[in-house]
Amino acid sequence: MGMVKLDETPLPGVGVRYDFDGRFGKRVGVITHRDGRRELFVSLREDPDACAQNIVLAEDEAEAVANLLGGSAVTRRMAQSMQDIEGLAMDWLPLADTTPFDGKPLGSTMLRTRTGASIVAIMRGGGAIPAPGPEFILRAGDTVVVVGTADGVVHAARLLNGEPQQKVTGRTS
Secondary structure: OOOOOOEEEEEOOOEEEEEEEOOOOEEEEEEEEOOOOEEEEEEEOOEEEEEEEEEEEOHHHHHHHHHHOOOOHHHHHHHHHHHOOOOOEEEEEEOOOOOOOOOOEHHHHOHHHHHOOEEEEEEEOOEEEEOOOOOOEOOOOOEEEEEEOHHHHHHHHHHHOOOOOOOOOOOOO
């Protein structure tokens, strides 16, 4: 399946318009307003400014629709482009109720030292916290976005959820 060519148009004072030519003759797009609202619209390909239909969604409604549509294509695309970088792995790791780090600062995991992987963001309550510092308090139910080597990410998942670490065996190539 090919990539959809997404056009991005800044709308000063409003937000950003993202749209693309749909495979079935329609122009499909979303306007992200600065206040968090999302406006979903459909127009004819020949006349992108003549809007056939539009729906305005609150932030939580937009998130529900995004989840129904299979998660965020933007984050998937970002993950895909990061995976294209040789040797880099990225994963979304939900913190289980059993995590030993519930209520503890991120620094206490010593994740980078112990696994070589880094937490680059935390998803909590529908929002993202990018680049959290070592003092950031983790909670069971958070989803941590971890970047590192494939092995490092696997070890990070085990560590964060309190599973026993397996000895890393040196690979010879």
